[in-house]
Amino acid sequence: MGKVAIKANALVKWFGEGETKTTAVKSASFEANFGELLYIVGPSGSGKTTLLSMISGILKPNEGSVLVEGKDIWQMKSDDIADLRLHKIGFVFQDYHLFPRLTTVENVAIPLILKKMEWNEALKVGLEYLDIVGLKDRAQLQPVKLSGGEQQRVAIARAIAGHPDILIFDEPTASLDGDTGRKIVEFVKTKILNAERCVIIVTHDSRIYEYADSIMKMEDGNIIGFERNTNAIP
Amino acid sequence: MSGILKIALKLLVNDKSKFIALLVGITFAVFLMIMMMSMFSGILSRSSSSVYNVGAKIWVMDPAVNNATSSIPMPDYVLSSARSINGVKYAVPIYFGNALVKLKSGAYQAVSVVGLDDATLYGRPELIEGKIEDIYAESAFIVVKDAEFKKLESPAVGTEFEINDHRGLVVGLAKVASGGLFGIPTVYTTYNRAITYIPSMRFTTSYILIEPKHESDIPFIQQQIKKLGYQALTRDQFVKKISDFYTYQTGMGMNVLMMTAISFIVGLSISGQTFYTFILENLERFGALKAIGAKGHELITMILFQASFTALIGYGLGVGLASGLMILAKLRLPSYAAQVTYYNLTFAFIMVLIMAGVSSYIGVRKVLQIQPFDIFRG
Numbered sequence: 001m002g003k004v005a006i007k008a009n010a011l012v013k014w015f016g017e018g019e020t021k022t023t024a025v026k027s028a029s030f031e032a033n034f035g036e037l038l039y040i041v042g043p044s045g046s047g048k049t050t051l052l053s054m055i056s057g058i059l060k061p062n063e064g065s066v067l068v069e070g071k072d073i074w075q076m077k078s079d080d081i082a083d084l085r086l087h088k089i090g091f092v093f094q095d096y097h098l099f100p101r102l103t104t105v106e107n108v109a110i111p112l113i114l115k116k117m118e119w120n121e122a123l124k125v126g127l128e129y130l131d132i133v134g135l136k137d138r139a140q141l142q143p144v145k146l147s148g149g150e151q152q153r154v155a156i157a158r159a160i161a162g163h164p165d166i167l168i169f170d171e172p173t174a175s176l177d178g179d180t181g182r183k184i185v186e187f188v189k190t191k192i193l194n195a196e197r198c199v200i201i202v203t204h205d206s207r208i209y210e211y212a213d214s215i216m217k218m219e220d221g222n223i224i225g226f227e228r229n230t231n232a233i234p
Numbered sequence: 235m236s237g238i239l240k241i242a243l244k245l246l247v248n249d250k251s252k253f254i255a256l257l258v259g260i261t262f263a264v265f266l267m268i269m270m271m272s273m274f275s276g277i278l279s280r281s282s283s284s285v286y287n288v289g290a291k292i293w294v295m296d297p298a299v300n301n302a303t304s305s306i307p308m309p310d311y312v313l314s315s316a317r318s319i320n321g322v323k324y325a326v327p328i329y330f331g332n333a334l335v336k337l338k339s340g341a342y343q344a345v346s347v348v349g350l351d352d353a354t355l356y357g358r359p360e361l362i363e364g365k366i367e368d369i370y371a372e373s374a375f376i377v378v379k380d381a382e383f384k385k386l387e388s389p390a391v392g393t394e395f396e397i398n399d400h401r402g403l404v405v406g407l408a409k410v411a412s413g414g415l416f417g418i419p420t421v422y423t424t425y426n427r428a429i430t431y432i433p434s435m436r437f438t439t440s441y442i443l444i445e446p447k448h449e450s451d452i453p454f455i456q457q458q459i460k461k462l463g464y465q466a467l468t469r470d471q472f473v474k475k476i477s478d479f480y481t482y483q484t485g486m487g488m489n490v491l492m493m494t495a496i497s498f499i500v501g502l503s504i505s506g507q508t509f510y511t512f513i514l515e516n517l518e519r520f521g522a523l524k525a526i527g528a529k530g531h532e533l534i535t536m537i538l539f540q541a542s543f544t545a546l547i548g549y550g551l552g553v554g555l556a557s558g559l560m561i562l563a564k565l566r567l568p569s570y571a572a573q574v575t576y577y578n579l580t581f582a583f584i585m586v587l588i589m590a591g592v593s594s595y596i597g598v599r600k601v602l603q604i605q606p607f608d609i610f611r612g
């Protein structure tokens with residue numbers, strides 16, 4: 001395992017006040033390393049997405065801290081956190097959240113454009129990343145014209161186009177059939193993951209567990225288990 | 235254009251139905267506002283046409299006069315008194331009245347008659363045919379060649395007509411800066427011929443036109459005229475008095491104001507509602523942009539750009555449509571009283587900016603409220 005990419009210390013998050021108060025995550029601590037494919041698994045409502053949001057600088061914890069590459073992100077200003085997300089973290093959302101009014105390549109280029117790269121240059125780089133995910137020939141199509149698996153790959157291309165150190169996938173196989181889901185994760189493991197990158201996948205799809213380097217189990221807001229998968233498919 | 239604005243533009247224009255709905259709303263509102271204000275401007279401008287055409291610096295009148303064509307004749311002593319005021323270079327009478335002209339065809343046509351001071355012909359129009367000294371010839375009249383000229387069967391120099399049972403002879407054709415409001419032709423003659431040909435009351439002087447020695451003499455002249463029980467107004471003051479009369483005392487101003495306000499509200503409703511729907515439909519995408527790393531001010535810039543872009547295109551289309559319609563109307567009706575002024579354009583532009591501002595405000599509030607966490611939760 002490589003260096004620590006993310007370190008979560010005693011994270012607590014609750015929603016609501018008084019009688020409506022619900023604690024989604026109760027004192028969660030863990031580490032995710034570079035070169036590692038970490039799964040956060042558990043049933044619906046176990047706090048996976050809340051934990052994911054806190055470690056990626058999207059949702060502020062009520063207690064605890066998150067260190068990304070050694071920096072406590074929740075001590076930063078909101079614009080600095082936004083910058084950190086833009087430069088260090090790539091997201092693949094469960095529903096992909098591609099822009100239907102933009103072409104596929106324009107979708108991929110979004111993080112580059114946010115990084116102030118010139119438009120044509122961003123499209124050129126975007127095309128290279130579309131090539132990596134095998135969709136170069138779909139560059140000028142709108143996302144709605146692509147299949148679910150293809151949209152997923154476009155979302156991955158967008159997430160990696162900004163060259164992030166940490167990649168976060170939220171239920172990447174939830175709306176895909178078994179075969180396509182497996183191919184996506186295999187692609188992530190073989191083409192996306194490397195020694196300088198950490199990939200965290202939130203899932204409850206047990207069909208893809210065999211690819212994980214580490215699996216962290218959650219239930220009712222608690223981390224109930226953390227195991228290294230020595231038999232992970234390389 | 236920066237990349238983020240390009241994304242904003244593509245999100246906007248590629249959603250064709252919403253973009254067209256937004257444009258239609260703003261264009262329609264601008265069109266109505268410009269049309270209403272232009273018609274009103276045209277009417278106000280025409281209502282003061284005599285004041286512009288004569289061009290005198292100071293007009294002396296009865297205080298009850300509220301528009302140039304409805305003069306109240308003044309006794310001769312007012313003219314003598316005016317001439318004796320310090321600071322008056324010269325003062326001359328002018329006559330404004332109406333008469334019936336019997337044309338060669340036997341048809342009757344109402345005309346507006348302007349009687350110029352016999353000695354100076356002060357306020358005379360620019361001739362395009364004939365010589366000004368011919369106005370002293372027997373029964374001589376100069377006809378203004380404007381949009382109403384055809385109503386006199388397009389007379390030429392030498393054409394004869396009857397005016398209030400007197401012989402009239404066209405000795406010249408003239409042009410003036412502005413046509414009248416009421417759609418009747420204008421003829422010029424001398425003051426004395428005018429009061430001879432047209433039945434009048436005991437007093438005959440419609441207005442006294444004064445040329446001051448210096449601009450600084452004007453307040454003193456106005457003060458002295460006021461002591462006589464009359465009113466001396468500069469050209470701008472007289473134009474304002476006429477405008478105020480039409481604006482506040484005829485109901486015309488209130489009607490225009492209401493129509494303009496309704497146009498604005500309609501435009502605001504359509505554009506605001508459509509833009510709000512557009513933002514709602516794209517809310518998740520804005521949330522995704524936030525999650526990826528877009529900052530709040532970048533999202534605000536995107537929304538402001540989208541609203542401003544739509545507003546400016548709609549403004550251009552609205553102004554173009556209104557101008558086009560006015561051009562067509564003027565081709566059909568040369569006396570059509572509507573004019574696009576810088577004031578109208580500026581006012582409509584400000585209204586459009588308000589529309590864009592309100593629409594943006596609603597959108598910005600919504601977008602700033604969306605949390606990237608909501609995107610994760612789905």
